[in-house]
Amino acid sequence: MKNLATLPVEKLLQKPRKLQFPGFPSQIDRFPDLRYMGSKRRLLPWIHQILDGLDFESALDPFSGSGAVSYLMKAMGRRVVASDFLNLSSTIGHALIENNKITLDGPAIRILFENVPTAHRFIEKTFRDVFYTRADLRFLDRVSGNLRQLDNPHQQALAMAALMRSCVKRQPRGVFTVSGDLSKYDDGRRDLRLSIEEHFLEQIEFFNEAVFSNGRRNYARREDVFKCSTENIDLVYLDPPYVPRSDDNCYIKRYHFLEGLSCYWQGLEIDFETKVRKIPKLYTPFSYRSTAIEAFDNIFRRFRNQKIVLSYSSNGYPDLDHLTDLLNNYKSDVRIFTRPHRYHFGTHEAVKRSTVTEYLLVGL
Ligand SMILES: C[S@@+](CC[C@H](N)C(=O)[O-])C[C@H]1O[C@@H](n2cnc3c(N)ncnc32)[C@H](O)[C@@H]1O
Numbered sequence: 238m239k240n241l242a243t244l245p246v247e248k249l250l251q252k253p254r255k256l257q258f259p260g261f262p263s264q265i266d267r268f269p270d271l272r273y274m275g276s277k278r279r280l281l282p283w284i285h286q287i288l289d290g291l292d293f294e295s296a297l298d299p300f301s302g303s304g305a306v307s308y309l310m311k312a313m314g315r316r317v318v319a320s321d322f323l324n325l326s327s328t329i330g331h332a333l334i335e336n337n338k339i340t341l342d343g344p345a346i347r348i349l350f351e352n353v354p355t356a357h358r359f360i361e362k363t364f365r366d367v368f369y370t371r372a373d374l375r376f377l378d379r380v381s382g383n384l385r386q387l388d389n390p391h392q393q394a395l396a397m398a399a400l401m402r403s404c405v406k407r408q409p410r411g412v413f414t415v416s417g418d419l420s421k422y423d424d425g426r427r428d429l430r431l432s433i434e435e436h437f438l439e440q441i442e443f444f445n446e447a448v449f450s451n452g453r454r455n456y457a458r459r460e461d462v463f464k465c466s467t468e469n470i471d472l473v474y475l476d477p478p479y480v481p482r483s484d485d486n487c488y489i490k491r492y493h494f495l496e497g498l499s500c501y502w503q504g505l506e507i508d509f510e511t512k513v514r515k516i517p518k519l520y521t522p523f524s525y526r527s528t529a530i531e532a533f534d535n536i537f538r539r540f541r542n543q544k545i546v547l548s549y550s551s552n553g554y555p556d557l558d559h560l561t562d563l564l565n566n567y568k569s570d571v572r573i574f575t576r577p578h579r580y581h582f583g584t585h586e587a588v589k590r591s592t593v594t595e596y597l598l599v600g601l
Pocket residue numbers: 273274275276277278299300301302303304305306320321322323326460461462463476477478488520521522523
């Protein structure tokens with residue numbers, strides 16, 4: 238297999254195309270981004286350009302994360318199954334991918350904001366002096382209880398997704414790795430000044446506007462990639478976590494609060510020894526050098542009857558050549574698309590900016 242990684246993307250596409258991303262669905266502007274680690278939101282025009290040249294009616298996104306790529310494929314009119322092993326991700330999938338028409342209307346909003354004196358105080362008690370103000374925490378307890386009074390599961394998911402995004406906006410760096418006095422991150426941003434309640438009102442509107450129908454029956458699931466069904470699926474878009482060069486890539490470490498909130502911590506064991514009240518990590522073989530190669534081999538084999546589109550990055554392990562060889566074991570036609578990309582992601586004091594090369598490996 239020739240390594241095409243250094244060729245410009247337009248040379249690799251079969252037909253010559255304009256660089257202007259023609260036909261990029263305007264619906265994408267309404268996607269409420271969660272600032273999720275590894276989100277492909279900013280790469281969607283490029284991903285669209287490549288997906289648009291492929292023949293498929295149905296797609297599975299088994300590492301759906303923030304749901305950005307599922308949302309793109311839905312906007313492209315394909316039947317989409319969005320899935321992830323995190324409950325927070327599948328909640329977004331239920332709200333925006335599976336849901337074609339249900340919004341939060343007046344009666345639902347009234348229920349959500351209702352003041353119930355008997356509301357549980359679990360969040361307030363557990364996260365006091367850890368995250369947010371006391372009023373914010375009480376509000377989260379209140380809405381979490383009220384949300385269960387909504388009859389429609391898509392309304393519930395939409396309200397929870399709006400609540401999670403409110404929490405992300407109110408949290409200085411959008412992650413839950415540090416607690417206590419976060420005033421050093423306060424740069425006067427409006428997002429930090431609004432209460433979670435005020436954010437939630439705004440987010441309900443954003444999420445309502447993000448709901449749309451593509452005339453297909455789409456689904457959202459909470460599942461491990463190794464258990465996903467491939468029935469009636471033409472194409473699988475794979476975006477697993479990468480084995481990190483430094484630090485780690487644990488989603489639970491960063492988003493444990495959202496994962497807990499999404500199910501009111503039911504069935505989750507909180508570690509009260511930790512300052513931020515962590516919950517147990519979810520094991521994934523993609524995060525470790527010792528298991529990543531076998532994991533890639535396993536998913537390529539699992540999806541060998543589907544068209545495979547894999548997002549990968551030059552800072553991942555194994556490297557591009559190794560991954561291409563693995564994919565070649567199952568696919569006779571492998572094409573590689575490349576693009577420079579700058580990630581902005583904060584893990585320590587300052588926001589890190591790293592420049593990497595993004596790859597899309599297409600196996601036909
Ligand atoms: C790089 S992110 C995906 C980002 C997504 N494409 C987006 O644009 O937001 C990787 C996702 O894989 C999920 N994940 C990791 N291991 C998994 C597994 N074994 N099964 C299902 N999901 C997994 C993580 O929860 C995370 O949401």
